[in-house]
Amino acid sequence: MLAELSSWRGQQYLDTGWFGVVFVLVLVAFILANIRRAKSGKDMYIRRIAGLNAIDEAIGRSTEMGRPVLMVPGLGQLNAISMQALNIFAYVARTAARFANPIRVCCGDAAVYTVAQEIIRDTYQQEGLIDRYDIDSVRFISDRQFAFAAGVSGTILREKTAACFFMGEFFAESLIFAETANSVGAIQVASSTQITQTPFFIAACDYVLIGDEFYAASAYLTRQPVLVGSLIGQDWCKLFVMASIFVGVLGTSIQMRPFSGVTVTEEKSKGNFKTIPARSMKVADAFFPQLLAPQTDPELTKIKRDPDPDAPKKAAPAGGG
Protein backbone atom coordinates (compact mmCIF):
# COMPACT_ATOMS: atom_id res chain seq x y z
CA MET A 1 0.00 0.00 0.00
CA LEU A 2 2.85 2.30 0.86
CA ALA A 3 4.35 1.89 -2.61
CA GLU A 4 1.11 3.26 -4.02
CA LEU A 5 1.70 6.71 -2.57
CA SER A 6 0.26 9.10 -5.14
CA SER A 7 2.73 11.20 -7.12
CA TRP A 8 0.58 14.20 -6.14
CA ARG A 9 1.62 13.68 -2.50
CA GLY A 10 4.90 15.57 -2.84
CA GLN A 11 7.61 15.48 -0.21
CA GLN A 12 6.55 18.91 1.04
CA TYR A 13 2.93 17.81 1.60
CA LEU A 14 3.65 14.67 3.63
CA ASP A 15 2.27 14.52 7.17
CA THR A 16 1.47 18.15 8.19
CA GLY A 17 3.88 19.69 5.68
CA TRP A 18 0.89 21.07 3.73
CA PHE A 19 0.19 23.48 6.60
CA GLY A 20 3.25 25.68 5.95
CA VAL A 21 2.41 25.91 2.24
CA VAL A 22 -1.21 26.85 2.93
CA PHE A 23 -0.16 29.39 5.57
CA VAL A 24 2.19 31.18 3.16
CA LEU A 25 -0.47 31.11 0.42
CA VAL A 26 -2.87 32.88 2.81
CA LEU A 27 -0.21 35.57 3.44
CA VAL A 28 0.30 35.96 -0.32
CA ALA A 29 -3.47 36.32 -0.77
CA PHE A 30 -3.58 39.08 1.88
CA ILE A 31 -0.82 41.05 0.15
CA LEU A 32 -2.30 40.69 -3.36
CA ALA A 33 -5.83 41.52 -2.14
CA ASN A 34 -4.61 44.74 -0.52
CA ILE A 35 -2.63 45.75 -3.60
CA ARG A 36 -5.89 45.33 -5.53
CA ARG A 37 -7.76 47.41 -2.94
CA ALA A 38 -5.17 50.18 -3.11
CA LYS A 39 -5.25 50.16 -6.91
CA SER A 40 -9.02 50.63 -6.82
CA GLY A 41 -8.40 54.01 -5.18
CA LYS A 42 -9.10 53.21 -1.53
CA ASP A 43 -7.37 55.67 0.80
CA MET A 44 -4.96 53.89 3.12
CA TYR A 45 -3.16 55.20 6.17
CA ILE A 46 0.54 54.70 6.94
CA ARG A 47 1.88 55.64 10.37
CA ARG A 48 4.78 58.08 10.73
CA ILE A 49 8.25 56.52 10.60
CA ALA A 50 10.89 58.78 12.19
CA GLY A 51 13.82 57.19 10.39
CA LEU A 52 12.31 57.96 7.00
CA ASN A 53 11.42 61.54 7.90
CA ALA A 54 15.10 61.95 8.76
CA ILE A 55 16.18 61.25 5.16
CA ASP A 56 15.28 64.75 3.94
CA GLU A 57 16.80 66.26 7.08
CA ALA A 58 20.08 64.41 6.46
CA ILE A 59 20.26 65.45 2.81
CA GLY A 60 19.41 69.05 3.72
CA ARG A 61 22.22 69.06 6.25
CA SER A 62 24.77 67.77 3.76
CA THR A 63 23.60 70.43 1.27
CA GLU A 64 24.20 73.14 3.86
CA MET A 65 27.64 71.75 4.61
CA GLY A 66 28.49 71.17 0.94
CA ARG A 67 29.64 67.64 1.66
CA PRO A 68 28.64 64.36 -0.05
CA VAL A 69 25.86 61.96 0.84
CA LEU A 70 27.06 58.36 1.22
CA MET A 71 24.88 55.35 0.51
CA VAL A 72 25.89 51.75 1.19
CA PRO A 73 23.55 48.91 0.13
CA GLY A 74 25.41 46.36 2.26
CA LEU A 75 27.43 43.30 1.42
CA GLY A 76 24.54 41.16 0.21
CA GLN A 77 24.07 39.87 -3.30
CA LEU A 78 21.46 41.17 -5.71
CA ASN A 79 18.20 40.13 -4.06
CA ALA A 80 14.98 41.61 -2.68
CA ILE A 81 16.88 43.24 0.20
CA SER A 82 19.47 45.02 -1.93
CA MET A 83 16.74 46.01 -4.42
CA GLN A 84 14.77 47.61 -1.60
CA ALA A 85 17.91 49.43 -0.42
CA LEU A 86 18.48 50.71 -3.96
CA ASN A 87 14.85 51.86 -4.16
CA ILE A 88 15.39 53.97 -1.05
CA PHE A 89 18.70 55.24 -2.45
CA ALA A 90 16.94 56.29 -5.65
CA TYR A 91 14.79 58.59 -3.53
CA VAL A 92 17.87 59.92 -1.72
CA ALA A 93 19.69 60.43 -5.04
CA ARG A 94 16.65 62.24 -6.49
CA THR A 95 16.55 64.70 -3.59
CA ALA A 96 20.34 65.11 -3.67
CA ALA A 97 20.23 65.75 -7.43
CA ARG A 98 17.72 68.57 -6.97
CA PHE A 99 20.07 70.29 -4.52
CA ALA A 100 23.16 69.52 -6.64
CA ASN A 101 24.57 67.51 -3.76
CA PRO A 102 27.39 65.08 -4.56
CA ILE A 103 26.58 61.46 -3.78
CA ARG A 104 28.66 58.32 -3.25
CA VAL A 105 27.20 54.83 -3.55
CA CYS A 106 29.66 52.15 -2.38
CA CYS A 107 28.83 48.59 -3.42
CA GLY A 108 30.25 45.31 -2.20
CA ASP A 109 28.73 43.14 -4.93
CA ALA A 110 29.32 43.53 -8.64
CA ALA A 111 25.70 42.78 -9.57
CA VAL A 112 24.40 45.30 -7.04
CA TYR A 113 26.92 47.82 -8.38
CA THR A 114 25.66 47.39 -11.95
CA VAL A 115 22.00 47.77 -10.97
CA ALA A 116 22.79 50.71 -8.65
CA GLN A 117 24.56 52.51 -11.46
CA GLU A 118 21.53 52.08 -13.75
CA ILE A 119 19.04 53.17 -11.09
CA ILE A 120 20.99 56.26 -10.02
CA ARG A 121 21.61 57.34 -13.63
CA ASP A 122 17.90 56.85 -14.44
CA THR A 123 17.00 58.97 -11.42
CA TYR A 124 19.16 61.86 -12.61
CA GLN A 125 17.79 61.45 -16.14
CA GLN A 126 14.18 61.55 -14.96
CA GLU A 127 14.90 64.72 -13.01
CA GLY A 128 16.38 66.25 -16.16
CA LEU A 129 19.69 66.68 -14.35
CA ILE A 130 21.84 64.14 -16.17
CA ASP A 131 24.63 66.74 -16.45
CA ARG A 132 24.97 66.56 -12.65
CA TYR A 133 25.43 62.79 -12.72
CA ASP A 134 28.99 61.69 -12.00
CA ILE A 135 29.66 58.20 -13.32
CA ASP A 136 32.18 57.64 -10.51
CA SER A 137 29.62 58.41 -7.82
CA VAL A 138 28.55 54.73 -7.89
CA ARG A 139 31.55 52.59 -7.02
CA PHE A 140 32.39 48.95 -6.65
CA ILE A 141 34.74 48.67 -3.67
CA SER A 142 35.38 44.98 -3.04
CA ASP A 143 33.41 41.81 -2.40
CA ARG A 144 35.75 40.89 0.46
CA GLN A 145 34.16 41.90 3.75
CA PHE A 146 36.93 43.82 5.47
CA ALA A 147 38.44 45.21 2.29
CA PHE A 148 34.95 46.64 1.68
CA ALA A 149 34.85 47.95 5.25
CA ALA A 150 38.26 49.60 4.80
CA GLY A 151 37.25 51.10 1.44
CA VAL A 152 33.99 52.58 2.72
CA SER A 153 35.62 53.87 5.93
CA GLY A 154 38.35 55.49 3.82
CA THR A 155 35.71 57.19 1.66
CA ILE A 156 33.91 58.50 4.76
CA LEU A 157 37.12 59.87 6.28
CA ARG A 158 38.62 61.35 3.10
CA GLU A 159 35.44 62.92 1.76
CA LYS A 160 34.00 63.86 5.18
CA THR A 161 30.52 62.74 4.20
CA ALA A 162 27.78 64.71 5.94
CA ALA A 163 25.01 62.12 5.65
CA CYS A 164 25.36 58.34 5.57
CA PHE A 165 22.69 55.80 4.65
CA PHE A 166 23.48 52.19 5.51
CA MET A 167 20.67 49.97 4.29
CA GLY A 168 20.64 46.31 3.33
CA GLU A 169 22.52 43.26 4.54
CA PHE A 170 25.31 44.16 6.93
CA PHE A 171 27.47 41.93 9.03
CA ALA A 172 30.47 42.62 11.30
CA GLU A 173 31.40 45.71 9.27
CA SER A 174 28.24 47.57 10.36
CA LEU A 175 29.82 49.03 13.49
CA ILE A 176 32.99 50.05 11.63
CA PHE A 177 30.87 52.09 9.21
CA ALA A 178 28.64 53.60 11.89
CA GLU A 179 31.48 54.61 14.21
CA THR A 180 33.65 55.97 11.40
CA ALA A 181 30.73 58.08 10.17
CA ASN A 182 30.07 59.22 13.72
CA SER A 183 33.71 60.29 14.06
CA VAL A 184 33.33 62.72 11.14
CA GLY A 185 30.03 64.02 12.54
CA ALA A 186 27.83 62.57 9.80
CA ILE A 187 24.11 62.13 10.38
CA GLN A 188 23.32 58.45 9.93
CA VAL A 189 20.20 56.59 8.89
CA ALA A 190 20.62 52.83 8.96
CA SER A 191 18.73 49.60 8.60
CA SER A 192 19.82 46.01 8.46
CA THR A 193 17.77 42.91 7.83
CA GLN A 194 20.40 41.04 9.84
CA ILE A 195 18.92 41.01 13.33
CA THR A 196 22.36 40.60 14.91
CA GLN A 197 23.52 43.92 13.46
CA THR A 198 20.45 46.01 14.31
CA PRO A 199 21.57 46.58 17.95
CA PHE A 200 24.92 47.92 16.70
CA PHE A 201 23.16 50.36 14.41
CA ILE A 202 20.79 51.40 17.21
CA ALA A 203 23.77 52.07 19.47
CA ALA A 204 25.79 54.02 16.92
CA CYS A 205 23.41 55.68 14.43
CA ASP A 206 21.03 58.62 14.67
CA TYR A 207 18.02 56.89 13.10
CA VAL A 208 17.41 53.20 12.54
CA LEU A 209 14.69 51.47 10.56
CA ILE A 210 13.93 48.33 12.55
CA GLY A 211 12.74 45.12 10.92
CA ASP A 212 9.98 45.58 8.38
CA GLU A 213 10.20 49.40 8.50
CA PHE A 214 12.96 48.84 5.95
CA TYR A 215 10.41 47.33 3.55
CA ALA A 216 7.89 50.04 4.36
CA ALA A 217 10.27 52.76 3.20
CA SER A 218 9.44 52.84 -0.50
CA ALA A 219 5.68 52.95 0.22
CA TYR A 220 6.17 55.68 2.81
CA LEU A 221 8.35 57.80 0.55
CA THR A 222 6.40 57.51 -2.70
CA ARG A 223 2.81 56.68 -1.60
CA GLN A 224 2.38 54.64 -4.76
CA PRO A 225 -0.88 52.64 -4.48
CA VAL A 226 0.79 49.29 -5.22
CA LEU A 227 3.41 49.84 -2.53
CA VAL A 228 0.95 51.22 0.03
CA GLY A 229 -1.44 48.31 -0.64
CA SER A 230 1.41 45.87 -0.22
CA LEU A 231 2.35 47.51 3.08
CA ILE A 232 -1.22 47.26 4.39
CA GLY A 233 -1.21 43.62 3.23
CA GLN A 234 1.91 43.08 5.33
CA ASP A 235 0.06 44.48 8.33
CA TRP A 236 -2.81 42.05 7.69
CA CYS A 237 -0.25 39.25 7.52
CA LYS A 238 1.23 40.29 10.86
CA LEU A 239 -2.23 40.34 12.42
CA PHE A 240 -2.83 36.86 11.00
CA VAL A 241 0.47 35.61 12.43
CA MET A 242 -0.38 37.15 15.82
CA ALA A 243 -3.83 35.56 15.78
CA SER A 244 -2.28 32.19 14.86
CA ILE A 245 0.18 32.45 17.74
CA PHE A 246 -2.66 33.35 20.11
CA VAL A 247 -4.82 30.44 18.92
CA GLY A 248 -1.82 28.08 19.13
CA VAL A 249 -0.90 29.11 22.68
CA LEU A 250 -4.51 29.01 23.86
CA GLY A 251 -5.24 25.68 22.13
CA THR A 252 -2.09 24.04 23.48
CA SER A 253 -2.77 25.38 27.00
CA ILE A 254 -6.33 24.02 26.96
CA GLN A 255 -5.19 20.68 25.56
CA MET A 256 -2.48 20.32 28.23
CA ARG A 257 -4.75 21.40 31.11
CA PRO A 258 -1.88 22.88 33.16
CA PHE A 259 -3.70 22.72 36.52
CA SER A 260 -4.88 19.11 36.34
CA GLY A 261 -2.40 17.59 33.87
CA VAL A 262 -3.01 15.08 31.10
CA THR A 263 -1.60 11.59 30.77
CA VAL A 264 -0.75 10.25 27.31
CA THR A 265 -0.30 6.66 26.22
CA GLU A 266 0.89 7.22 22.66
CA GLU A 267 3.36 9.53 20.96
CA LYS A 268 4.07 10.53 17.39
CA SER A 269 7.32 9.21 16.01
CA LYS A 270 8.45 9.38 12.36
CA GLY A 271 4.96 10.33 11.25
CA ASN A 272 3.16 7.51 13.07
CA PHE A 273 1.54 7.22 16.48
CA LYS A 274 2.90 4.42 18.65
CA THR A 275 1.78 3.20 22.05
CA ILE A 276 4.00 4.08 25.00
CA PRO A 277 3.82 3.60 28.78
CA ALA A 278 1.56 6.26 30.35
CA ARG A 279 3.34 9.57 31.05
CA SER A 280 2.54 13.24 31.52
CA MET A 281 1.76 15.15 28.35
CA LYS A 282 4.59 17.30 26.94
CA VAL A 283 4.24 20.38 24.71
CA ALA A 284 5.52 18.32 21.75
CA ASP A 285 2.52 15.95 22.15
CA ALA A 286 -0.03 18.74 21.66
CA PHE A 287 -1.84 19.27 18.36
CA PHE A 288 -0.41 22.65 17.36
CA PRO A 289 3.29 21.85 17.91
CA GLN A 290 2.79 18.68 15.85
CA LEU A 291 1.12 20.72 13.13
CA LEU A 292 4.26 22.85 12.87
CA ALA A 293 6.72 19.94 12.96
CA PRO A 294 5.97 17.54 10.11
CA GLN A 295 7.61 14.14 10.28
CA THR A 296 8.19 11.75 7.42
CA ASP A 297 7.51 8.06 7.71
CA PRO A 298 10.64 6.42 6.18
CA GLU A 299 8.42 3.64 4.82
CA LEU A 300 6.66 6.20 2.62
CA THR A 301 9.90 7.06 0.82
CA LYS A 302 10.36 3.48 -0.35
CA ILE A 303 8.72 3.90 -3.73
CA LYS A 304 9.29 1.37 -6.47
CA ARG A 305 10.29 3.05 -9.71
CA ASP A 306 11.55 1.51 -12.95
CA PRO A 307 15.32 1.78 -13.53
CA ASP A 308 16.47 4.20 -16.24
CA PRO A 309 18.19 2.16 -18.98
CA ASP A 310 20.18 5.26 -20.07
CA ALA A 311 21.57 5.93 -16.60
CA PRO A 312 25.36 5.57 -16.24
CA LYS A 313 26.65 2.75 -14.09
CA LYS A 314 28.36 5.16 -11.72
CA ALA A 315 27.50 8.80 -11.15
CA ALA A 316 30.20 11.46 -11.52
CA PRO A 317 31.62 12.81 -8.26
CA ALA A 318 29.89 15.82 -6.78
CA GLY A 319 31.23 19.05 -8.20
CA GLY A 320 32.24 17.51 -11.50
CA GLY A 321 35.69 16.51 -12.71
Added chain:
Amino acid sequence: MDFFAQAAPPTFWNAPPGSGEFITKLVVSFVLGFALIFLLLKLPAQARRPIVVTVTFLAGLFYVLQWLWPQPVGREPGTLPRDGVEHVSFWIDDAVSVFGTISNVLSAFLLGLGVYSILRIHVRKLAKMQQDWLFSGVLLVSMLVMILFGFYDWHVRTFDPKAAEILLTPAGMPLPNKIFDLLFEGLLQQMDAAMFSIIAFYILSAAYRAFRIRSVEATILLATALIVMLSLMGAVEFLWNSGVNSAASNDPNSVIQNFGITNISKWIQDTFQNSSLRAIDFGIGIGALAMGLRLWLSLERGGVSS
Protein backbone atom coordinates in the same frame (compact mmCIF):
# COMPACT_ATOMS: atom_id res chain seq x y z
CA MET B 1 41.17 17.47 -17.57
CA ASP B 2 37.53 16.73 -18.26
CA PHE B 3 35.70 20.05 -17.89
CA PHE B 4 32.38 18.43 -18.73
CA ALA B 5 32.42 15.53 -16.29
CA GLN B 6 29.50 17.16 -14.50
CA ALA B 7 27.37 16.20 -17.50
CA ALA B 8 26.57 12.86 -15.84
CA PRO B 9 24.05 11.56 -14.93
CA PRO B 10 22.13 12.59 -18.05
CA THR B 11 19.14 14.88 -17.60
CA PHE B 12 17.26 17.31 -19.83
CA TRP B 13 19.87 19.92 -18.90
CA ASN B 14 23.03 18.10 -19.98
CA ALA B 15 24.35 15.49 -22.35
CA PRO B 16 27.30 13.08 -22.54
CA PRO B 17 30.60 14.96 -23.10
CA GLY B 18 31.56 15.33 -26.75
CA SER B 19 28.25 13.96 -28.07
CA GLY B 20 26.25 15.59 -30.85
CA GLU B 21 23.47 16.30 -28.38
CA PHE B 22 25.94 18.11 -26.13
CA ILE B 23 27.28 20.29 -28.98
CA THR B 24 23.74 21.06 -30.16
CA LYS B 25 22.61 22.14 -26.69
CA LEU B 26 25.74 24.26 -26.24
CA VAL B 27 25.29 26.02 -29.59
CA VAL B 28 21.53 26.56 -29.10
CA SER B 29 22.15 28.06 -25.63
CA PHE B 30 24.82 30.42 -26.98
CA VAL B 31 22.69 31.51 -29.92
CA LEU B 32 19.59 32.06 -27.77
CA GLY B 33 21.57 33.93 -25.10
CA PHE B 34 23.32 36.24 -27.55
CA ALA B 35 20.11 36.76 -29.55
CA LEU B 36 18.35 37.87 -26.38
CA ILE B 37 21.17 40.28 -25.46
CA PHE B 38 21.30 41.64 -29.02
CA LEU B 39 17.53 42.07 -29.08
CA LEU B 40 17.56 43.93 -25.76
CA LEU B 41 20.31 46.24 -26.97
CA LYS B 42 18.55 47.03 -30.24
CA LEU B 43 15.10 47.59 -28.80
CA PRO B 44 14.03 51.02 -27.55
CA ALA B 45 13.90 51.30 -23.73
CA GLN B 46 10.08 51.07 -23.61
CA ALA B 47 9.98 47.88 -25.63
CA ARG B 48 12.51 46.19 -23.36
CA ARG B 49 10.13 46.20 -20.44
CA PRO B 50 7.82 43.37 -21.64
CA ILE B 51 10.87 41.17 -22.23
CA VAL B 52 12.32 41.94 -18.81
CA VAL B 53 8.91 41.38 -17.21
CA THR B 54 8.49 38.03 -18.99
CA VAL B 55 11.99 36.80 -18.11
CA THR B 56 11.53 37.90 -14.48
CA PHE B 57 8.16 36.16 -14.27
CA LEU B 58 9.43 32.92 -15.82
CA ALA B 59 12.51 32.86 -13.57
CA GLY B 60 10.35 33.43 -10.50
CA LEU B 61 7.74 30.95 -11.71
CA PHE B 62 10.36 28.22 -11.73
CA TYR B 63 11.06 28.65 -8.01
CA VAL B 64 7.34 28.98 -7.22
CA LEU B 65 6.74 25.71 -9.08
CA GLN B 66 9.64 24.08 -7.26
CA TRP B 67 7.99 25.05 -3.99
CA LEU B 68 4.39 24.16 -4.91
CA TRP B 69 4.67 21.25 -7.34
CA PRO B 70 4.82 17.87 -5.55
CA GLN B 71 8.50 17.19 -4.91
CA PRO B 72 9.57 13.60 -5.69
CA VAL B 73 9.40 11.37 -2.62
CA GLY B 74 12.33 9.00 -2.14
CA ARG B 75 13.89 9.60 -5.54
CA GLU B 76 16.85 7.33 -6.24
CA PRO B 77 19.45 8.14 -8.92
CA GLY B 78 18.94 6.26 -12.16
CA THR B 79 15.19 5.72 -11.80
CA LEU B 80 12.36 6.75 -14.11
CA PRO B 81 9.33 8.84 -13.08
CA ARG B 82 6.09 6.90 -12.56
CA ASP B 83 3.75 9.30 -14.33
CA GLY B 84 3.32 12.79 -15.78
CA VAL B 85 3.32 14.51 -12.38
CA GLU B 86 6.64 12.91 -11.51
CA HIS B 87 8.03 13.74 -14.96
CA VAL B 88 7.52 17.41 -14.10
CA SER B 89 8.82 17.05 -10.55
CA PHE B 90 11.95 15.17 -11.76
CA TRP B 91 12.51 17.91 -14.38
CA ILE B 92 12.25 20.65 -11.77
CA ASP B 93 14.46 18.69 -9.37
CA ASP B 94 17.18 18.36 -12.04
CA ALA B 95 16.88 21.98 -13.13
CA VAL B 96 17.40 23.55 -9.69
CA SER B 97 21.20 23.35 -9.81
CA VAL B 98 21.23 24.57 -13.44
CA PHE B 99 19.12 27.63 -12.55
CA GLY B 100 21.41 28.33 -9.62
CA THR B 101 24.43 28.19 -11.94
CA ILE B 102 22.90 30.78 -14.29
CA SER B 103 23.06 33.44 -11.57
CA ASN B 104 26.71 32.47 -10.89
CA VAL B 105 27.54 32.92 -14.59
CA LEU B 106 25.85 36.34 -14.62
CA SER B 107 27.72 37.35 -11.46
CA ALA B 108 31.03 36.36 -13.11
CA PHE B 109 30.28 38.69 -16.03
CA LEU B 110 29.29 41.51 -13.68
CA LEU B 111 32.47 41.13 -11.63
CA GLY B 112 34.33 42.31 -14.74
CA LEU B 113 32.24 45.51 -14.65
CA GLY B 114 33.12 45.96 -10.99
CA VAL B 115 36.84 45.60 -11.70
CA TYR B 116 36.46 48.06 -14.60
CA SER B 117 34.87 50.55 -12.17
CA ILE B 118 37.83 50.26 -9.79
CA LEU B 119 40.35 50.64 -12.62
CA ARG B 120 38.54 53.63 -14.15
CA ILE B 121 38.40 55.57 -10.89
CA HIS B 122 41.94 54.87 -9.74
CA VAL B 123 43.76 55.05 -13.08
CA ARG B 124 42.21 58.47 -13.69
CA LYS B 125 43.15 59.60 -10.19
CA LEU B 126 46.71 58.43 -10.77
CA ALA B 127 46.99 59.91 -14.26
CA LYS B 128 45.72 63.32 -13.14
CA MET B 129 47.70 63.17 -9.88
CA GLN B 130 44.54 64.06 -7.96
CA GLN B 131 44.42 64.21 -4.16
CA ASP B 132 45.50 60.92 -2.51
CA TRP B 133 46.75 59.55 -5.87
CA LEU B 134 49.39 57.60 -3.99
CA PHE B 135 46.72 55.36 -2.42
CA SER B 136 45.33 54.69 -5.90
CA GLY B 137 48.81 53.70 -7.04
CA VAL B 138 49.20 51.31 -4.12
CA LEU B 139 45.77 49.78 -4.88
CA LEU B 140 46.53 49.24 -8.57
CA VAL B 141 49.97 47.75 -7.92
CA SER B 142 48.58 45.48 -5.18
CA MET B 143 45.76 44.36 -7.46
CA LEU B 144 48.09 43.58 -10.35
CA VAL B 145 50.62 41.74 -8.21
CA MET B 146 47.92 39.71 -6.45
CA ILE B 147 46.29 38.73 -9.75
CA LEU B 148 49.62 37.66 -11.30
CA PHE B 149 50.87 35.62 -8.37
CA GLY B 150 47.39 34.36 -7.57
CA PHE B 151 47.05 32.89 -11.06
CA TYR B 152 50.52 31.38 -10.90
CA ASP B 153 49.69 29.76 -7.56
CA TRP B 154 46.35 28.48 -8.89
CA HIS B 155 48.10 27.06 -11.97
CA VAL B 156 50.66 25.19 -9.87
CA ARG B 157 48.02 23.86 -7.45
CA THR B 158 45.72 22.74 -10.27
CA PHE B 159 48.06 21.32 -12.90
CA ASP B 160 51.35 20.40 -11.22
CA PRO B 161 51.20 16.73 -10.15
CA LYS B 162 53.80 17.44 -7.45
CA ALA B 163 51.85 20.43 -6.06
CA ALA B 164 50.99 18.78 -2.73
CA GLU B 165 54.64 17.94 -2.16
CA ILE B 166 56.28 21.24 -3.15
CA LEU B 167 53.68 23.47 -1.49
CA LEU B 168 53.77 21.57 1.79
CA THR B 169 56.41 23.79 3.45
CA PRO B 170 57.47 27.37 2.61
CA ALA B 171 61.05 26.17 2.16
CA GLY B 172 60.14 23.93 -0.76
CA MET B 173 57.90 26.46 -2.51
CA PRO B 174 58.92 28.13 -5.77
CA LEU B 175 59.49 31.89 -5.37
CA PRO B 176 56.15 33.01 -6.98
CA ASN B 177 54.21 30.75 -4.60
CA LYS B 178 56.20 32.13 -1.68
CA ILE B 179 55.33 35.66 -2.76
CA PHE B 180 51.66 34.74 -3.09
CA ASP B 181 51.74 33.10 0.34
CA LEU B 182 53.29 36.26 1.79
CA LEU B 183 50.73 38.50 0.08
CA PHE B 184 47.69 36.39 1.01
CA GLU B 185 48.51 34.81 4.36
CA GLY B 186 51.08 37.37 5.49
CA LEU B 187 49.32 40.56 4.47
CA LEU B 188 45.70 40.23 3.35
CA GLN B 189 44.57 37.85 6.08
CA GLN B 190 46.38 39.88 8.74
CA MET B 191 44.85 43.13 7.53
CA ASP B 192 41.41 41.49 7.57
CA ALA B 193 42.05 40.41 11.16
CA ALA B 194 43.20 43.94 12.06
CA MET B 195 39.99 45.45 10.65
CA PHE B 196 37.94 42.89 12.55
CA SER B 197 39.75 43.62 15.80
CA ILE B 198 38.98 47.33 15.48
CA ILE B 199 35.34 46.40 16.15
CA ALA B 200 36.19 45.70 19.80
CA PHE B 201 37.14 49.37 20.30
CA TYR B 202 34.15 50.59 18.33
CA ILE B 203 31.84 48.49 20.53
CA LEU B 204 33.23 50.32 23.56
CA SER B 205 32.58 53.80 22.17
CA ALA B 206 29.15 52.85 20.77
CA ALA B 207 28.16 51.22 24.07
CA TYR B 208 29.22 54.32 25.98
CA ARG B 209 26.91 56.49 23.88
CA ALA B 210 24.03 54.01 23.98
CA PHE B 211 24.19 53.48 27.74
CA ARG B 212 24.31 57.12 28.77
CA ILE B 213 21.31 57.76 31.01
CA ARG B 214 19.26 60.20 28.95
CA SER B 215 15.76 58.75 29.30
CA VAL B 216 13.75 56.07 31.05
CA GLU B 217 14.30 53.72 28.08
CA ALA B 218 18.08 54.23 28.19
CA THR B 219 18.09 53.54 31.94
CA ILE B 220 16.14 50.29 31.48
CA LEU B 221 18.54 49.33 28.69
CA LEU B 222 21.53 50.05 30.92
CA ALA B 223 20.11 48.03 33.83
CA THR B 224 19.23 44.96 31.77
CA ALA B 225 22.53 45.09 29.85
CA LEU B 226 24.41 45.34 33.13
CA ILE B 227 22.67 42.24 34.51
CA VAL B 228 23.36 40.22 31.36
CA MET B 229 27.01 41.36 31.27
CA LEU B 230 27.53 40.60 34.96
CA SER B 231 26.03 37.13 34.49
CA LEU B 232 28.79 36.41 31.97
CA MET B 233 31.55 37.31 34.45
CA GLY B 234 32.62 34.13 36.22
CA ALA B 235 33.60 35.72 39.56
CA VAL B 236 30.43 37.85 39.84
CA GLU B 237 28.28 34.91 38.82
CA PHE B 238 29.91 32.68 41.46
CA LEU B 239 29.60 35.21 44.30
CA TRP B 240 26.03 36.24 43.42
CA ASN B 241 24.75 32.69 42.94
CA SER B 242 26.52 31.51 46.13
CA GLY B 243 24.79 34.29 48.07
CA VAL B 244 21.39 33.35 46.62
CA ASN B 245 22.06 29.68 47.34
CA SER B 246 22.84 30.45 50.97
CA ALA B 247 19.72 32.57 51.27
CA ALA B 248 17.73 29.62 49.91
CA SER B 249 19.40 27.30 52.47
CA ASN B 250 20.84 25.26 49.56
CA ASP B 251 17.34 24.16 48.59
CA PRO B 252 17.32 23.88 44.75
CA ASN B 253 13.51 24.07 44.71
CA SER B 254 13.30 27.29 46.71
CA VAL B 255 11.65 30.32 45.08
CA ILE B 256 14.70 32.37 46.07
CA GLN B 257 16.80 30.44 43.55
CA ASN B 258 15.02 32.44 40.82
CA PHE B 259 17.06 35.47 41.91
CA GLY B 260 20.37 33.88 40.94
CA ILE B 261 22.05 36.10 38.36
CA THR B 262 22.15 33.37 35.71
CA ASN B 263 18.42 32.77 36.17
CA ILE B 264 17.61 36.49 35.93
CA SER B 265 19.80 36.83 32.84
CA LYS B 266 18.19 33.76 31.25
CA TRP B 267 14.74 35.15 32.04
CA ILE B 268 15.62 38.48 30.39
CA GLN B 269 16.92 36.71 27.30
CA ASP B 270 14.09 34.18 27.01
CA THR B 271 11.24 36.54 27.86
CA PHE B 272 12.22 39.88 26.31
CA GLN B 273 15.07 39.35 23.90
CA ASN B 274 13.98 36.20 22.06
CA SER B 275 10.36 37.24 21.74
CA SER B 276 11.35 40.69 20.42
CA LEU B 277 13.80 39.20 17.93
CA ARG B 278 11.20 36.73 16.71
CA ALA B 279 8.69 39.54 16.23
CA ILE B 280 11.25 41.48 14.16
CA ASP B 281 12.02 38.27 12.24
CA PHE B 282 8.33 37.82 11.37
CA GLY B 283 8.18 41.42 10.13
CA ILE B 284 11.32 41.01 8.00
CA GLY B 285 10.08 37.71 6.59
CA ILE B 286 6.69 39.10 5.62
CA GLY B 287 8.35 42.22 4.17
CA ALA B 288 10.66 40.08 2.07
CA LEU B 289 7.68 38.02 0.89
CA ALA B 290 5.80 41.17 -0.20
CA MET B 291 8.89 42.61 -1.89
CA GLY B 292 9.56 39.30 -3.66
CA LEU B 293 5.95 39.16 -4.88
CA ARG B 294 6.12 42.73 -6.22
CA LEU B 295 9.38 42.03 -8.04
CA TRP B 296 8.20 38.69 -9.44
CA LEU B 297 4.91 40.06 -10.73
CA SER B 298 6.60 43.33 -11.81
CA LEU B 299 4.05 45.24 -9.74
CA GLU B 300 6.79 47.53 -8.53
CA ARG B 301 6.66 49.44 -11.78
CA GLY B 302 9.79 51.52 -11.45
CA GLY B 303 9.26 51.81 -7.70
CA VAL B 304 10.96 54.91 -6.37
CA SER B 305 13.38 54.73 -9.26
CA SER B 306 10.71 55.72 -11.77
